[in-house]
Amino acid sequence: MSGWIGLALIGVVAAGALWVSGVSRSLWTLVGAALMLGAAGYALQQRAGLGEHLAVSDATPVAVAPEMVELRNAMLGRFTGDGAYLIASDALMRSGSRRSGANVVLLGLNHYPRSLTLWTGLGTALVQHDAAVSPAARLAFDQATRLAPEHPAPPFFEGLAYAQTGEYRTARLYWARALKLAPAGASYRRDIALRLAALDLVIAQLN
Structure with a gap:
């Protein structure tokens, strides 16, 4: 009770x-x-x-990889109004303020409710906050996919979340879809392909 x-x-x-x-x-x-x-x-x-x-401490810093930020910028754009909220979220996550890092993305969605960038970022922020691909994180990624079903960013970053939590086979499904959706001339397509190939090696070693 x-x-x-x-x-x-x-x-x-x-x-x-x-x-x-x-x-x-x-x-x-x-x-x-x-x-x-x-x-x-x-x-x-x-x-x-x-x-x-014990839950994950809100004071534990999150390692926000610069190469992932660069890849996110390449996929979703740099120096945009909605993207500014993700920059703030990254800074808060690095300082250990996980809850504030997720909340600032929610505040951004209050201003940009149909932002692909922010819904994708919210999924990532919730994974960082929960240290797991929680139902709320999946809902955020699903909303990003509904807004832009042919964009590679939602499946790539959802796949990244699964890879970071050790669910490699699930991650591969999302990364394979992201690679399929990535335009042939996109600067980030090679990055997705390399990460998918590396993931395949990890899965092969586990087998």
Whole structure:
């Protein structure tokens, strides 16, 4: 029973945080869906008696790789209004402010609700915050894909998230799609191909 009370409290706190942050109501649907997915998973597991475990500390810095930032810029553009929020998020993540790093992307979406850049960035930020490809992160990547189904950025960065969490075979599916979608003359196409080839070597070694 205490687990369900805690889950209800999380929902109340999340709603309050969104209201205080001034996030538009159009984005509440995403957070609400994530909470519902979490509740459904909790109900299916029915393991409320399990002991606590330590979550990832919000003060732990995130290693934001410069080459990934460059690749993101190549795919999604540099020095754009919505991209500025990702620059701020990167800085906060490097300083260890994971929650603020994710929140600043949400604030950007309040101004640019149909931004492919920010929905892709939100998926990445949520993975960095949760240290896992959480349901909320998948929802963000899915929204990016809905906005631009033929753009390679959403599948590439979702694949990167899976690769970073050790789910290499799942990551390969996304990177193969990103390579297929990358235009033949794009400067970043070779980067995707090289990373896919390296991933194939890792998978082969695991086999």
